[in-house]
Amino acid sequence: SQTIHQWPATLVQPVGSPLSLECTVEGTSNPNLYWYRQAAGRGLQLLFYSVGIGQISSEVPQNLSASRPQDRQFILSSKKLLLSDSGFYLCAWSTGIRQETQYFGPGTRLLVL
Amino acid sequence: EDQVTQSPEALRLQEGESSSLNCSYTVSGLRGLFWYRQDPGKGPEFLFTLYSAGEEKEKERLKATLTKKESFLHITAPKPEDSATYLCAVQADSGYALNFGKGTSLLVTP
Numbered sequence: 182s183q184t185i186h187q188w189p190a191t192l193v194q195p196v197g198s199p200l201s202l203e204c205t206v207e208g209t210s211n212p213n214l215y216w217y218r219q220a221a222g223r224g225l226q227l228l229f230y231s232v233g234i235g236q237i238s239s240e241v242p243q244n245l246s247a248s249r250p251q252d253r254q255f256i257l258s259s260k261k262l263l264l265s266d267s268g269f270y271l272c273a274w275s276t277g278i279r280q281e282t283q284y285f286g287p288g289t290r291l292l293v294l
Numbered sequence: 295e296d297q298v299t300q301s302p303e304a305l306r307l308q309e310g311e312s313s314s315l316n317c318s319y320t321v322s323g324l325r326g327l328f329w330y331r332q333d334p335g336k337g338p339e340f341l342f343t344l345y346s347a348g349e350e351k352e353k354e355r356l357k358a359t360l361t362k363k364e365s366f367l368h369i370t371a372p373k374p375e376d377s378a379t380y381l382c383a384v385q386a387d388s389g390y391a392l393n394f395g396k397g398t399s400l401l402v403t404p
Contacts, residue, residue, distance in 0.1 A: 224393075224395055224396045225338075225381070225394040227390075227392065232390075238390075271337050282328065282343050283340075283392055285330075285337035288335075
């Protein structure tokens with residue numbers, strides 16, 4: 182069966198510091214991978230998705246970037262965090278077929294102070 | 295622009311009191327409509343995918359239905375462990391993103 186991991190679970194960072202969140206998927210090959218952010222009082226918003234190694238698409242302009250160095254690894258980064266980057270970050274995966282369901286990881290709670 | 299609106303925002307039920315949650319949507323070419331359950335501090339847990347109007351799916355006390363404009367999540371004889379936020383999302387033919395509503399927070403009391 183497939184499993185998705187995210188770490189860290191919780192992170193408190195000062196404004197202006199760098200960020201690296203990691204997501205890995207087990208039990209599947211060549212998954213589509215996604216980063217979403219869930220802010221208080223708002224729905225989940227897609228930030229980035231990837232259909233293969235080194236292939237990243239950005240859905241919204243922002244202070245963040247994503248990379249996919251390996252087939253089942255997806256990383257969310259920032260060089261300098263802003264207060265507005267606080268939120269709950271969720272990684273998800275899906276198979277590369279039509280009408281695909283996305284399965285979410287446990288999430289990382291980020292607080293920027 | 296794709297839009298998803300869920301109602302009510304919050305719902306309190308007595309154990310055994312059946313009800314329905316609503317998800318109204320507008321999308322240019324529906325690829326799928328998805329229901330998730332989210333517990334506090336956790337990632338969304340997949341419940342159902344519906345692809346076309348008229349489709350219905352069931353799982354334990356939950357039943358999801360789909361029309362061309364909305365979806366309902368029916369909860370029959372709920373239990374306290376059904377308490378959670380229920381999220382609805384749509385995916386358009388044109389992209390990969392799931393467009394989520396803000397969710398319905400359900401509380402089932404004994």
